[in-house]
Amino acid sequence: MTLWHAARRLASSSSTAMRPLRVGVVGAGAVGTYFGVRLAELGHDVRFLVRKRHDAPKKLGVTSWQGDFVLEGPTIVREASELGDDLDWVLVGLKSTALEQENVLRDLLEPCVAPNTRVQLLMNGLGAEEKAAEIVDARRVHGGLVYGGLSRRGFDVNHAGVPCAIHGGSFVDDEAELAAAERLWTPVDREKPAGAVAYVPQPCLLLAQWSKLAWNVPFNGCTVLAAGADVGALWRDAAGREAAVAVMREVCRAANADLAARGSAASLDEEAVVARLSAVTDDMAQVDYVPSTTKDFREGRRMEVEAIFGEPLRRALANGVATPRLEAMAALLRVANDRVAPS
Incomplete structure (x- = not known):
């Protein structure tokens, strides 16, 4: 075992606050991939749902003027149920056009959302949080506005423009939930990397x-x-x-x-x-x-x-x-x- 993994294991076992969070990424396009990789860079356990039937990538990378990062050997699953029943968070990076398909959000969330799982929607416009709240307890639904130009080529994502940030909020405007979301974007057992996403809590989503x-x-x-x-x-x-x-x-x-x-x-x-x-x-x-x-x-x-x-x-x-x-x-x-x- 490397010293890095030993330190990570010690941090995980010694303090609940330092435990890596388990995160499932649904909608692994440019947005989902970028934020999932950045969460892995912070030390969290991230799993990506890739439903298209092509070879799973051996690595996922982000290129950014704020700092590059490559996630080697990412956990890739083909079905939502394979993300596990122990997730702390599910990040949803779908384009809103996906919601034109009947029950698509329910089909993606129900197999992987446990009683304490929170859902963070990173989607444009209005209405997605209301749909999620029909499936998940509304108190565990979060919305997020993405700032920063992201584009995807293959399985890698390029970031240009303004510093990448999420202006996030609780669907029910719960302050305790904002604190939980800030925890997600905090490094687990290391210094804050140059490319870390700025999470900006919004009192009124x-x-x-x-x-x-x-x-x-x-x-x-x-x-x-x-x-x-x-x-x-x-x-x-x-x-x-x-x-x-x-x-x-x-x-x-x-x-x-x-x-x-x-x-x-x-x-x-x-x-x-x-x-x-x-x-x-x-x-x-x-x-x-x-x-x-x-x-x-x-x-x-x-x-x-x-x-x-x-x-x-x-x-x-x-x-x-x-x-x-x-x-x-x-x-x-x-x-x-x-x-x-x-x-």
């Missing part, structure tokens, strides 16, 4: 989700409808900028109505959001940034229309908020989706 949608909805949608333009081309055009800001304002109003309807005192300051996100977009325009939905459109893949556009629109309509631009955008994106990649 729904507010954090709407805050991200305030940028994602206008810029993912407008760039697709502008024939797949990048953010810079849209933002430098006066009419394009005006359209994006108008949608941004509708999203803020829909967000505040949704938060109020769900009993939250939190809200978005519309003018502050427009000013902040305009400044962010000024920077993005300099590098001709292409949003994820637009990448899918350009490459002929099915876009995440329902989670990013459809569900916010449904909530706006349910709360009596007029969002005519969002309504038109969602309708056109649904048509484009079925033309580019029929379900």
Whole structure:
């Protein structure tokens, strides 16, 4: 036994707080693979569900300006039940389009979620946490907003752009659950590596989700409808900028109505959001940034229309908020989706 493994075993047996957590990764694309490998780098026991019938990789790697890491001999399983019945956490890195398939989340979670297993969803838009809470105790459901550009080639993942972070929250906004999530992203028995993911706890998960949608909805949608333009081309055009800001304002109003309807005192300051996100977009325009939905459109893949556009629109309509631009955008994106990649 190497000294490293001896130290890890000693740390695991001497302190419950230092025990490596057992984590199953469901949806091992760019997001799932990246965060799963980073968790292994922290010393946790990570298992990856890879359902496609090809040879299991002998290693999984991440390349990042924050630090590279290669996980040798990763644990790969073909069925959710093979992840084990002892998991502390299940990370779900599916694209939201997967939820268009009936019972897909139930089929993936029920075989591997034990009574004390927590579920961390790393998915775009709104609605996934509600679906998970129909399967798992709502108190053990977490949502997470991913920041950092991730792309996959083969089984390896490249990270570019801003430092990789998860803005995470408890579905029921439980402070104790936030502490449990912070524990997951803490090194087990070693120094914090250069590439460690920053976990940023969010007291109100729904507010954090709407805050991200305030940028994602206008810029993912407008760039697709502008024939797949990048953010810079849209933002430098006066009419394009005006359209994006108008949608941004509708999203803020829909967000505040949704938060109020769900009993939250939190809200978005519309003018502050427009000013902040305009400044962010000024920077993005300099590098001709292409949003994820637009990448899918350009490459002929099915876009995440329902989670990013459809569900916010449904909530706006349910709360009596007029969002005519969002309504038109969602309708056109649904048509484009079925033309580019029929379900």
